[in-house]
Amino acid sequence: MTLQVEHELHERRKGRNYGLGLILLSFIAIIFGLTVVKVLQLGDAAQFEKFDHVVRPQLIPQESASE
Amino acid sequence: MSDISASDRTYEAGMGDYFALLKPRVMSLVVFTALVGLLAAPVPVHPFIGFVAILCIAVGAGASGALNMWWDADIDARMKRTAGRPIPSGRVEPGEALGIGLALSGFATVLLALATNFLAAFLLAFTIFFYAVIYSMWLKRATPQNIVIGGAAGAFPPMIGWAVATGGVSIESVLMFALIFMWTPPHFWALALFVKSDYGNAGVPMLTETHGRDATRKHVLVYTLFLVPVAIWLGFTSIGGPFYMAVAVIMNAWFLKGAYDIWRRDDAACEADRHKVEIKVFKVSLYYLFAHFGALLVEAVLRLYGIGGWS
Numbered sequence: 192m193t194l195q196v197e198h199e200l201h202e203r204r205k206g207r208n209y210g211l212g213l214i215l216l217s218f219i220a221i222i223f224g225l226t227v228v229k230v231l232q233l234g235d236a237a238q239f240e241k242f243d244h245v246v247r248p249q250l251i252p253q254e255s256a257s258e
Numbered sequence: 259m260s261d262i263s264a265s266d267r268t269y270e271a272g273m274g275d276y277f278a279l280l281k282p283r284v285m286s287l288v289v290f291t292a293l294v295g296l297l298a299a300p301v302p303v304h305p306f307i308g309f310v311a312i313l314c315i316a317v318g319a320g321a322s323g324a325l326n327m328w329w330d331a332d333i334d335a336r337m338k339r340t341a342g343r344p345i346p347s348g349r350v351e352p353g354e355a356l357g358i359g360l361a362l363s364g365f366a367t368v369l370l371a372l373a374t375n376f377l378a379a380f381l382l383a384f385t386i387f388f389y390a391v392i393y394s395m396w397l398k399r400a401t402p403q404n405i406v407i408g409g410a411a412g413a414f415p416p417m418i419g420w421a422v423a424t425g426g427v428s429i430e431s432v433l434m435f436a437l438i439f440m441w442t443p444p445h446f447w448a449l450a451l452f453v454k455s456d457y458g459n460a461g462v463p464m465l466t467e468t469h470g471r472d473a474t475r476k477h478v479l480v481y482t483l484f485l486v487p488v489a490i491w492l493g494f495t496s497i498g499g500p501f502y503m504a505v506a507v508i509m510n511a512w513f514l515k516g517a518y519d520i521w522r523r524d525d526a527a528c529e530a531d532r533h534k535v536e537i538k539v540f541k542v543s544l545y546y547l548f549a550h551f552g553a554l555l556v557e558a559v560l561r562l563y564g565i566g567g568w569s
Contacts (some may be wrong), residue, residue, distance in 0.1 A: 221369075
């Protein structure tokens with residue numbers, strides 16, 4: 192019995208595996224696209240940065256920055 | 259030793275076999291009516307979100323088709339028209355169809371909720387439940403009115419499309435639902451009158467076999483009479499307009515005339531001209547639905563240029 196790296200099952204199921212791969216890639220693209228659209232629909236994307244845990248000088252209101 | 263395999267199946271199901279589980283032809287009608295429901299709504303939807311919503315509705319409808327094929331595999335195997343479907347022909351295992359149906363139902367519903375709103379997702383989930391459980395598991399084998407109540411499952415898509423855009427239900431979306439709901443029985447029974455079916459062998463009660471062909475002819479006319487006011491009423495709502503009304507009047511007169519012609523006939527006349535009238539009315543019923551939803555789409559486009567509707 193020779194050691195086969197490529198099992199015949201791989202060949203038989205090639206179309207199916209490629210199909211599933213394509214579906215998964217499309218799913219990723221859809222989730223990514225939805226994320227982009229949803230974030231852009233927030234209007235001011237900078238609002239999103241306020242949820243960060245790092246101090247962002249650009250988010251400090253202008254009045255307090257000039258004092 | 260190298261020939262040992264866990265299964266003696268020689269055929270390996272491909273993507274096409276799994277896709278066939280989703281009933282692509284039914285899916286195309288679902289996509290069209292849901293798209294019209296979405297575009298006719300007064301609230302604009304971002305194109306990408308609209309695309310994802312329609313995809314979810316289509317996949318949800320396909321999932322319910324897979325669940326239907328899983329449950330009805332025994333019936334399908336006994337009827338010529340359906341014997342070639344993936345499960346009865348042995349290309350796909352019943353368990354695979356169940357798994358695909360459940361998984362796609364879950365994905366489609368959750369993604370629709372995240373992409374749009376909970377009402378649209380709830381309506382999609384209810385549609386899947388209605389088709390797979392209420393229609394397939396319960397009504398189909400229990401009553402010759404199966405096609406009437408089961409038609410509701412096919413009538414939900416424009417309502418879901420409307421809910422995607424507006425987040426609600428309104429008279430317009432209810433009337434779009436009612437249009438498909440009332441259209442399904444005369445459409446299907448016109449087909450049943452000229453197709454030699456083997457539903458009886460499969461144990462599925464069909465009106466033509468339980469109550470006879472004369473009763474079926476009467477049903478076609480009565481349901482068409484109920485359909486007409488729904489189609490006309492839709493023309494007076496915010497999504498209707500002169501163009502839709504013109505199409506509706508012509509198509510309803512045409513369909514009503516066909517239903518009347520069917521009602522006047524008997525079996526001898528049908529045999530004499532090989533169901534010429536029934537075949538014609540069935541074709542008219544297809545044009546009927548396409549024309550109504552197409553006209554709603556035209557009205558939506560005209561409104562973009564400020565010339566649609568009654569104002």
